[in-house]
Amino acid sequence: MSELETSESTRVVKNLMIKNELGLHARAASSLANLASKFQSEIFIFKDGIEVNGKSIMGILMLAAPKGSMIKVSAEGDDADEAVKAIEDLVKRRFYEK
Numbered sequence: 568m569s570e571l572e573t574s575e576s577t578r579v580v581k582n583l584m585i586k587n588e589l590g591l592h593a594r595a596a597s598s599l600a601n602l603a604s605k606f607q608s609e610i611f612i613f614k615d616g617i618e619v620n621g622k623s624i625m626g627i628l629m630l631a632a633p634k635g636s637m638i639k640v641s642a643e644g645d646d647a648d649e650a651v652k653a654i655e656d657l658v659k660r661r662f663y664e665k
Contacts, residue, residue: 576608576643576645576647577643577644577647578642578647579641579642579650579651580641581640581651582637582638583640583655583658584635584637584638584658585634585638585658586634586635586658586661587634587661587662588634589633589664590631590632590634590636591630591636591638592628593624593628594662594664595662596627596628598657598663599612599621599658600623600626602654603622603654604622606642606644606646606647606653607646608643608645608646608650609644610640610641611640612627612630612639612641613639613640614630614636614637614638614639615630621654640654640655
């Protein structure tokens with residue numbers, strides 16, 4: 568086996584509640600996608616049985632997640648833990664909205 572075949576990637580999953588007033592609207596979705604794009608891990612966001620690429624603004628908008636919605640963030644890769652922690656921080660800070 569090659570080194571790539573034997574290495575195991577890390578998968579991290581976290582459930583988060585959307586707390587900002589406008590939910591995952593365009594600016595919040597843009598912030599989330601831009602943050603997710605900084606990481607090498609594959610990042611997916613789930614809501615109500617829908618899975619989207621966490622690096623896609625359009626995908627995130629398709630979730631139509633208002634305030635109070637629960638989303639699940641899943642990241643897989645070498646920086647998965649850092650990616651999920653950064654996204655969790657963004658969501659907890661209500662996307663820096665007042």
